[in-house]
Structures are given as structure tokens and as C-alpha cells.
Amino acid sequence: MIKTSSKSSIIPKAVTEYDLRLLRIFRTVVENGGFSASEAELGVTRSTISVHMSNLESRMKLKLCSRGRGGFALTEDGQAVYHACIELFDSLNDFSRLVNNLGEELSGELIILCADQLDTRMQLKLAQVIEKVHRTQPQLHLVLDNEALKHIEKCLLKEKAHIGLLPSYQQVEGLDYQTIYNEPIYLCCGHSHPFFTLEDGEISADMLAQVPAVHPGVDIDIDGREQLKRLNLSAKAYQFDTRKTLILSGCYIGYLPLSYIQQELASKQLKIIHQHSASYQFNLSMVCKHNPRETSKVELLKSIFNEVFSQ
Missing domain, CATH: 3.40.190.10 (Periplasmic binding protein-like II)
Structure with missing residues (x-):
């Protein structure tokens, strides 16, 4: 015959204000590393804290911690209850924040x-x-x-x-993502780069693979990665402005969004290379x-x- 345990705890039942008070004391004791270290924060004596902890263990029918000559230490059950405390009080704070914001002007x-x-x-x-x-x-x-x-x-x-x-x-x-803007990104070179005076037909794939190029510094989409595989990546720039600076130096080629280089294209400081084949889509x-x-x-x-x- 299988014996069933008569052990029960407060967890499946409604949590009372007194339970919350004991759990807050328990969390404070854990985060301060013991009873003595928690006296100042709780404003009560060590013996009172000990009584509260004993009451909590009795109500939960669980041994939460050991205290004695070996110092304060959580049991396995105590660890589980502590982490559940964090989630419980975070949820209560979230609820309070939500209710306080209802019907009120946003602030902060x-x-x-x-x-x-x-x-x-x-x-x-x-x-x-x-x-x-x-x-x-x-x-x-x-x-x-x-x-x-x-x-x-x-x-x-x-x-x-x-x-x-x-x-x-x-x-x-x-995190949640939503694309709100997209535009093409083109391979560019600066006015002092050897490619600037060449027509696209004079710039072969082998030539593109030999000159130094700028890596955007992040894992871009599949089309972009395929484009970068064909280049000699010798520098890195995470942001468009720093990438444009490297390209304007005439030492590197690299990819930039069309809207970001209009002025430089008009003043012939930058030039787009292989516009129809060396481009990919930028999504914001x-x-x-x-x-x-x-x-x-x-x-x-x-x-x-x-x-x-x-x-």
C-alpha cells in the first residue's frame, strides 16, 4: 500500500498579509547574510528575527536555513523559496506600478x-x-x-x-522587433581611392576582393553577409558615420545607405561601385x-x- 504524505504548506493556499511580512523578513535575512546582519535594516533584535523565521518555517513546513556555529546558510528548499520571493515581490511591484498609472498622465x-x-x-x-x-x-x-x-x-x-x-x-x-524603415545599401569608395576614376566594367570581382574593405561590425542579413564574403575585410566600423570616415580616407571600400551619402555623392567625394550587383537591403x-x-x-x-x- 502506498502511503501519501500529509505534508502541506502555505503555497497552494491564499497568501496572507502575515505571510508576506514573514517572506519580506526572510528575503532581508538572505540578502544580508544572516540574522545579526539584518537587525539594523529590519529594526528588530536577532531573537525577534529568529522567532519570525521559525514561524515562517512552521507555516511552510519546510526548513529554509541553518544557523549556528557554522554560520547562516540556505537549504535547497530555502534557495527555491528565496527565488520565488523575488518573483512574487517583483510581480507585486509591477501590479502597483500598473494600477498607479491607470487613468493618470504619464510621467518621468x-x-x-x-x-x-x-x-x-x-x-x-x-x-x-x-x-x-x-x-x-x-x-x-x-x-x-x-x-x-x-x-x-x-x-x-x-x-x-x-x-x-x-x-x-x-x-x-x-525583445520584440518591428521593421519600420528600409533602404538599399551600396558599395562605395572615396575620391582618392584607385577605383574612383574607373568605370564599373573596369573593376572586376578579383579587384574588389584584393583591396581593403570595411566590415560593419555586426551580423547583417544573409544578402549582406554574402556580399561581404567577396571582400578583403581589413577594418571594422559599427556606425555609419565612422564607416563613412574610413571610406572617405581613400584607403577602404565599404557599404553605406543611400540616404546617408547623398551630399558626398553630389560633391563627388564618394562614388557607388557596381550599383546593381553590389548592394543589399538595410532594415531598421x-x-x-x-x-x-x-x-x-x-x-x-x-x-x-x-x-x-x-x-
């Missing part, structure tokens, strides 16, 4: 991070976004800045930014965290970006 910072310097067209588009945000929620403090790709992804995941504008080069778990993504805490701010930005960039 609204942070947009861009992975590249802004060309004139993009500046005008973002200016429209900012105008609409300011008109809709004038009390918000706008932050618009440039950052490295990986830093933007980390900021979004840690919710230190609301929206990132990134080239579509990878998909990071925990609007990126945000999946299920962000400040949902209202992110949804506001997404709706305005979609309105502006669909025009």
Missing part, C-alpha cells in the same frame, strides 16, 4: 536610443515623433541618444530604455522589451512611431 523619462548617427531624413522623422509625444504627453522628459548596439539591447532588457532603433541584424530573446527595427513594466510609455511610442514612419 521616455528614453529612445539609436544605434547610428541620424541622417537628415531620420532626424526629420524622429522630430515628428518627438513633436507628437510632446503634444500628447507634454509632462514627459524625453531622452534621445546614440549608443552601441549591445548596450541598447542590455538597456532594453534591464528597462533602462523604452525603445531602441537598431539595424535588423539579430533577434535577442526577450523598432525594438522594445517583451512585456515591459512601463507598458503605457512603450505603447505610446510604438503607436507614434508607426504613425510617423507609415507616412
Whole structure:
């Protein structure tokens, strides 16, 4: 005959205010590394903390920690309960933040991070976004800045930014992506480069493979990777402005978006090489965290970006 355990705990039942109080004390003890170290933060004596911990263990019917001459240490069950505490209190904070924002004006910072310097067209588009945000929620403090790709992804995941504008080069778990803009990218050389005075018919694939070229520094899409495989990648530049500088030096060839080089093409500082065969598509993504805490701010930005960039 199989015996069934009569052991039960508070977990399947409704969690009371007293349970939450004990769990908060438990979390403080764990994060301070023991009873004595937690006295100042909790404002109670070590003996009182010990009583609260014993009450929590009795209510849960679990041994959460060992304390004695060997020092304070969590049991395996204690580790599990501690991690569950973190999730529980984070969820309570998220709930409070959501309820407090309902029916109220948005406040605080609204942070947009861009992975590249802004060309004139993009500046005008973002200016429209900012105008609409300011008109809709004038009390918000706008932050618009440039950052490295990986830093933007980390900021979004840690919710230190609301929206990132990134080239579509990878998909990071925990982030949502939406393409809002695309344009062709062309292979270019500067006016002092040996290719500048040559016609496309005079520039063979072997010649392109021999001269130094600039790598964009990120894993671009499949078409772009195929184009780069044919070149002698001898330098790296993550942003369009630094890449353009390398190409303008006359020492390298490299890929740049058409909208970003209009002025240099007109003044004959840059030239496009093999326009029909040496190009690929650049896609710009609007990126945000999946299920962000400040949902209202992110949804506001997404709706305005979609309105502006669909025009």
C-alpha cells in the first residue's frame, strides 16, 4: 500500500498579509547574510528575527536555513523559496506600478536610443515623433541618444530604455522587433581611392576582393553577409558615420545607405561601385522589451512611431 504524505504548506493556499511580512523578513535575512546582519535594516533584535523565521518555517513546513556555529546558510528548499520571493515581490511591484498609472498622465523619462548617427531624413522623422509625444504627453522628459548596439539591447532588457532603433541584424530573446524603415545599401569608395576614376566594367570581382574593405561590425542579413564574403575585410566600423570616415580616407571600400551619402555623392567625394550587383537591403527595427513594466510609455511610442514612419 502506498502511503501519501500529509505534508502541506502555505503555497497552494491564499497568501496572507502575515505571510508576506514573514517572506519580506526572510528575503532581508538572505540578502544580508544572516540574522545579526539584518537587525539594523529590519529594526528588530536577532531573537525577534529568529522567532519570525521559525514561524515562517512552521507555516511552510519546510526548513529554509541553518544557523549556528557554522554560520547562516540556505537549504535547497530555502534557495527555491528565496527565488520565488523575488518573483512574487517583483510581480507585486509591477501590479502597483500598473494600477498607479491607470487613468493618470504619464510621467518621468521616455528614453529612445539609436544605434547610428541620424541622417537628415531620420532626424526629420524622429522630430515628428518627438513633436507628437510632446503634444500628447507634454509632462514627459524625453531622452534621445546614440549608443552601441549591445548596450541598447542590455538597456532594453534591464528597462533602462523604452525603445531602441537598431539595424535588423539579430533577434535577442526577450525583445520584440518591428521593421519600420528600409533602404538599399551600396558599395562605395572615396575620391582618392584607385577605383574612383574607373568605370564599373573596369573593376572586376578579383579587384574588389584584393583591396581593403570595411566590415560593419555586426551580423547583417544573409544578402549582406554574402556580399561581404567577396571582400578583403581589413577594418571594422559599427556606425555609419565612422564607416563613412574610413571610406572617405581613400584607403577602404565599404557599404553605406543611400540616404546617408547623398551630399558626398553630389560633391563627388564618394562614388557607388557596381550599383546593381553590389548592394543589399538595410532594415531598421523598432525594438522594445517583451512585456515591459512601463507598458503605457512603450505603447505610446510604438503607436507614434508607426504613425510617423507609415507616412
